[in-house]
Amino acid sequence: MQVPEQAGADSAAHGLADFLERRREQLAQRWADGPLFRTVFTVSRDEAVEACKAVVDALSEVASTGRLESVGAPGFGEVREQLGRMAASRAGRGFTPAQIADEAAGLRTAAVELLRDETEDRPDDEARDVLLALTVLMGTLRLVIMETTVSAGEELIARQQLQLLEVATPVISLWEGVIAVPLIGTLDSARSQVVMESLLQAIVEQRARYAILDITGVPTVDSLVAQHLMKTVAAARLMGAECVVSGIRPAIAQTIVHLGIDLSSVLTRSSLADALAYALSRQGIEVSQRAAGANPR
Amino acid sequence: MTAPLPVPGTPAVPVLALGNILLVTLQGDLHDGMAEQLQQDITERIAHSAADGLVIDVSGVDIVDSFLGRVIAEIAASARLMAARTVLCGMRPAVAITLVELGLTLPGLETVLDAARALELFAQAPSGAGPDRSEGGT
Numbered sequence: 076m077q078v079p080e081q082a083g084a085d086s087a088a089h090g091l092a093d094f095l096e097r098r099r100e101q102l103a104q105r106w107a108d109g110p111l112f113r114t115v116f117t118v119s120r121d122e123a124v125e126a127c128k129a130v131v132d133a134l135s136e137v138a139s140t141g142r143l144e145s146v147g148a149p150g151f152g153e154v155r156e157q158l159g160r161m162a163a164s165r166a167g168r169g170f171t172p173a174q175i176a177d178e179a180a181g182l183r184t185a186a187v188e189l190l191r192d193e194t195e196d197r198p199d200d201e202a203r204d205v206l207l208a209l210t211v212l213m214g215t216l217r218l219v220i221m222e223t224t225v226s227a228g229e230e231l232i233a234r235q236q237l238q239l240l241e242v243a244t245p246v247i248s249l250w251e252g253v254i255a256v257p258l259i260g261t262l263d264s265a266r267s268q269v270v271m272e273s274l275l276q277a278i279v280e281q282r283a284r285y286a287i288l289d290i291t292g293v294p295t296v297d298s299l300v301a302q303h304l305m306k307t308v309a310a311a312r313l314m315g316a317e318c319v320v321s322g323i324r325p326a327i328a329q330t331i332v333h334l335g336i337d338l339s340s341v342l343t344r345s346s347l348a349d350a351l352a353y354a355l356s357r358q359g360i361e362v363s364q365r366a367a368g369a370n371p372r
Numbered sequence: 373m374t375a376p377l378p379v380p381g382t383p384a385v386p387v388l389a390l391g392n393i394l395l396v397t398l399q400g401d402l403h404d405g406m407a408e409q410l411q412q413d414i415t416e417r418i419a420h421s422a423a424d425g426l427v428i429d430v431s432g433v434d435i436v437d438s439f440l441g442r443v444i445a446e447i448a449a450s451a452r453l454m455a456a457r458t459v460l461c462g463m464r465p466a467v468a469i470t471l472v473e474l475g476l477t478l479p480g481l482e483t484v485l486d487a488a489r490a491l492e493l494f495a496q497a498p499s500g501a502g503p504d505r506s507e508g509g510t
Contacts, residue, residue: 313483
């Protein structure tokens with residue numbers, strides 16, 4: 076039973092490949108008018124037609140290999156990047172993946188119409204098989220488009236996460252020998268690692284004696300965050316810099332006490348200003364108000 | 373307990389005397405024999421000289437494991453027993469992170485950025501850490 080079925084499917088696939096090659100031009104012209112291609116290649120219609128031809132070629136290559144349902148078929152490899160660019164452009168305009176999938180489904184309608192016109196006069200089994208094969212292949216194309224859409228989104232998220240890591244942990248030089256890291260947002264392991272590395276690097280580069288970790292912008296402190304803080308303080312001490320933690324809000328102070336976290340090894344000050352004042356006084360620097368009437372320099 | 377004889381051909385870690393301060397520069401790998409030898413050298417040098425300070429420079433060390441951490445802590449502890457103050461200097465950021473991750477925070481050991489800072493520290497307060505490490509910061 077299986078062998079003739081397989082043979083039938085193969086011949087249908089080859090019939091489909093023939094059809095796609097024969098109607099390459101017409102199909103490309105029709106697709107180029109569809110919203111998916113038209114809105115991406117806005118500069119010239121010829122460009123859209125060329126892109127469509129590339130997709131049709133890819134489809135006929137896949138059809139000739141008989142791997143109609145395989146998303147990973149080698150034939151899709153060349154158009155994958157192009158499809159990804161199209162999907163990214165549509166997603167950039169605020170289209171949801173579902174809407175992009177609907178537009179990709181529109182491509183099938185055009186292809187099916189063309190095939191119907193061609194096989195109208197011979198409604199036999201073979202024509203039906205080719206139609207079925209076309210439907211399967213277009214479904215696969217739709218999957219490929221969806222896949223590229225999703226992976227484009229994932230790439231974007233990964234890139235932004237990396238940017239967020241860089242943006243969120245600046246090391247500021249407050250005074251000669253005094254540096255500060257204002258921490259903003261939730262501290263997780265990856266971020267505290269970045270904070271530690273950039274802080275230690277800054278201690279070496281600026282020959283800092285005092286490092287201030289300001290946690291005013293950290294919304295919650297749990298035992299893990301406290302552990303990260305203590306590690307950072309210990310590492311800074313090993314580098315020869317004294318670390319001061321500042322900006323512990325009342326609620327956070329209570330949480331730390333309730334959790335039973337021992338921060339006694341960590342020097343704390345209530346605000347960044349207090350921490351800076353501490354660091355300055357330890358270095359023997361005094362900041363005082365000028366006497367009234369003294370000439371400003 | 374007798375100290376093991378040094379393996380012939382083992383390069384000893386040089387201990388330099390700068391006035392009253394001993395300077396030890398650790399470089400690369402420090403294996404068991406060398407570590408024992410170094411500990412012995414240092415304690416003898418402290419005993420036979422007027423040294424009251426010991427500076428251990430680890431800027432040439434890329435990898436610190438728990439063994440080296442323990443060796444440094446032991447050297448510092450024995451130096452303290454002989455009334456010498458130990459300062460560790462020149463630790464690299466990567467090494468500091470590794471030590472902290474290993475849980476070896478070297479408590480009770482003074483640490484400074486580099487050898488120059490260590491000598492500065494001895495110049496300011498020759499007899500133990502004073503509360504006013506005042507220096508011109510501008």
